[in-house]
Amino acid sequence: MVGLVAVFFADVSEWANEVFHSWIARSRYLPLIISPAILILVAWLTKRVFPGSQGSGIPQAIAALEMRDDSSRAKLLSVRIVLGKVALTVLGLLSGASIGREGPTVHVGASIMFSLGRLARFPLHYLDRGLILAGGAAGIAAAFNTPLAGIVFAIEEMSQSFEERTSGTLLTAVVVAGVTTVAIQGNYTYFGTTSAELELGRAWLAVLVCGVIGGALGGTFSLMLIRGSKWLEPLRRNKPLVIAGVCGLAIAIIGIVSGGLTYGTGYNEAKQLVTGTGTLGDAYPYLKLLASVVSYLSGIPGGIFAPALATGAGLGAHIAQYLTDIPSTAIVVLAMAAYFAGVVQTPLTAVIIVMEMTDNQGLLLPTMATAFLAYLVSRMICPEPIYRVLAKEFLEHVNKTPEAVDGTDTEAQTAARKDKDVVNPDRVV
Numbered sequence: 001m002v003g004l005v006a007v008f009f010a011d012v013s014e015w016a017n018e019v020f021h022s023w024i025a026r027s028r029y030l031p032l033i034i035s036p037a038i039l040i041l042v043a044w045l046t047k048r049v050f051p052g053s054q055g056s057g058i059p060q061a062i063a064a065l066e067m068r069d070d071s072s073r074a075k076l077l078s079v080r081i082v083l084g085k086v087a088l089t090v091l092g093l094l095s096g097a098s099i100g101r102e103g104p105t106v107h108v109g110a111s112i113m114f115s116l117g118r119l120a121r122f123p124l125h126y127l128d129r130g131l132i133l134a135g136g137a138a139g140i141a142a143a144f145n146t147p148l149a150g151i152v153f154a155i156e157e158m159s160q161s162f163e164e165r166t167s168g169t170l171l172t173a174v175v176v177a178g179v180t181t182v183a184i185q186g187n188y189t190y191f192g193t194t195s196a197e198l199e200l201g202r203a204w205l206a207v208l209v210c211g212v213i214g215g216a217l218g219g220t221f222s223l224m225l226i227r228g229s230k231w232l233e234p235l236r237r238n239k240p241l242v243i244a245g246v247c248g249l250a251i252a253i254i255g256i257v258s259g260g261l262t263y264g265t266g267y268n269e270a271k272q273l274v275t276g277t278g279t280l281g282d283a284y285p286y287l288k289l290l291a292s293v294v295s296y297l298s299g300i301p302g303g304i305f306a307p308a309l310a311t312g313a314g315l316g317a318h319i320a321q322y323l324t325d326i327p328s329t330a331i332v333v334l335a336m337a338a339y340f341a342g343v344v345q346t347p348l349t350a351v352i353i354v355m356e357m358t359d360n361q362g363l364l365l366p367t368m369a370t371a372f373l374a375y376l377v378s379r380m381i382c383p384e385p386i387y388r389v390l391a392k393e394f395l396e397h398v399n400k401t402p403e404a405v406d407g408t409d410t411e412a413q414t415a416a417r418k419d420k421d422v423v424n425p426d427r428v429v
Contacts, residue, residue: 001116002109002135002173003180006142009086009108010185013101016093017264024096024260031096031255031263036248038095042088042300043244050084052076055296056303057085057107059390061136062158064110065129066395070118076394077111077132085111088301096263097251098291102143103303109139113173130169133158138177140353145185147178149353157346157387198330203366206326209319210334211373214312218342218374219381221289221308226382226389228297236299247298254291258284262291266310270336273313274358276329282321285314304343309357312339330366333358337367338374345378345385347371 023030046054052075060076067073085104092099113135117128133154141150151174198206236243255263261284269288272278292307316335320328333354341350350371355364 001112002138003142003177004184005082005086005108005112006105006139006177007181007184009089009101009105010143012086012090013093013265016090017267020094020096020263021260024255024263028256028260031252032249035095035097035252035255036245038091039097039244039248039251039298039300040241042091042095043240043298045088045091046084046300047240050080050088050301053081053084053088053107053301054299055301055390056103056305056387057105057301058103058136058157058303058387060107060394061110061132062387062391063394064114064132065158066391070128073114073128073132074118077107077114079111079115081111082108082115085301089303092295092300092302093264095248095251096255097248097295097298097300097302098262098264098266098288098307099295099300099302099304100265100306101303102140102305104301105143105303106136106139109137109142109177110135113138134169134173138173141174142177142181144353144357145178145181146353146356147174149349149356150174150178152352153346153349156348157344157385198326198363198366203369206323206331206334207366207369207373209323210316210331210338211370212377213319214315214335214338214370215342215374215377216381217285217289217311217315218308218339218344219378221293221311221343222345222378222386223382224293225296225304225386226384228293229390229393232297232299240299244298244300247294250294251291251298254287254294258287258291262288265306266313267306270306270310270313273317273332274329274336280314280317282318285311285318288314305340308340308343309336309354312336315339330363333363334367334370337371341371341374342378343386345375345382347375350374 023034052060064073064076085108089099089101089104110132113131114128117131122128136158137150137154139150140153141147151171232243259281261269261280266288269280269284273280288307288311292304292311295302296304312335313332316332317328319335320326320331323331337350337354340354341347344350347368351364351368354367355361
């Protein structure tokens with residue numbers, strides 16, 4: 001199911017990108033009307049019909065892992081969330097927002113696995129957590145066709161540990177989702193193929209430059225999202241449509257300045273740079289970063305994975321102009337890993353996801369060194385990983401359920417107590 005939904009999500013997202021670019025082909029100024037109008041519609045639907053579907057979706061999945069009762073988890077993971085996440089992300093792409101579908105696919109995968117698990121009524125309560133992890137990993141694997149990255153992301157970011165009891169569930173889900181995707185779409189690499197390599201004697205300079213600059217820029221991006229979200233939260237709560245409209249106008253202006261390059265996921269732009277078949281302006285990575293920040297702060301559903309990879313690729317192309325004795329495509333790959341590691345602060349996932357998406361093992365050691373250097377630099381700027389900070393906000397929101405006035409337990413509290421009784425068999429009831 002996760003594989004099928006991921007393939008459908010990918011197809012409709014690509015359709016939305018094509019439709020939007022067909023609109024701006026008629027007039028480059030059309031987004032000044034389209035972007036604010038559609039973002040206002042998405043913000044209204046998010047608040048009124050699909051609450052809990054906003055943002056990337058990965059923080060919701062992480063928050064659900066920290067919860068102990070199904071009623072609280074169901075507020076963040078449900079069939080309604082699946083429908084809203086897909087539909088509203090596609091609408092966001094129709095507006096030209098700089099968002100991706102990969103993070104939302106993690107949310108969709110976790111929601112599908114958790115919801116089907118509730119229907120199956122598994123007797124082992126720890127399996128609920130395993131299903132959420134497996135769904136998120138399957139979402140990454142199906143979205144990027146990167147099964148190893150899905151597994152590593154679930155361990156490194158979502159759970160931050162390896163759980164032997166649920167490892168079989170996770171691995172099975174990743175394999176089945178990956179096979180389903182490949183069976184429908186064929187065995188493809190997300191950004192095509194690059195055979196770029198670096199001699200160890202020359203690699204250190206590219207590693208140092210890409211690691212420091214990519215990590216610093218990625219950490220700055222995360223810090224902007226974290227502080228911007230906290231600053232805008234009261235306004236988004238009271239006047240979400242105004243915020244969405246202003247952000248939509250900003251997205252349109254940035255898009256016009258960039259010549260239309262910053263709209264959408266950035267997939268086509270990144271693929272050109274990775275394969276060496278195209279060039280972009282020096283300002284592209286910085287305008288793409290700005291468009292991604294504005295898109296996320298609007299409060300609409302949408303991920304940051306694909307835009308971050310596109311920003312990293314653009315950054316590599318810019319750096320390559322100054323390191324002329326090193327292959328430009330190699331620097332693009334290193335910068336992608338560096339910026340992604342700086343944003344998400346998961347260096348192993350960054351290395352594996354870039355390696356699998358470019359079908360390149362020749363740069364494995366330089367990419368690993370670059371990603372870990374970028375991670376260290378990013379932590380100096382943004383001490384806490386972005387998804388963990390945002391997950392705490394969802395946990396605080398869900399945990400605000402007040403106690404019943406008459407002194408009796410709420411449904412959530414009753415379920416939580418029962419869950420504790422089952423998990424702790426030595427407890428005397």
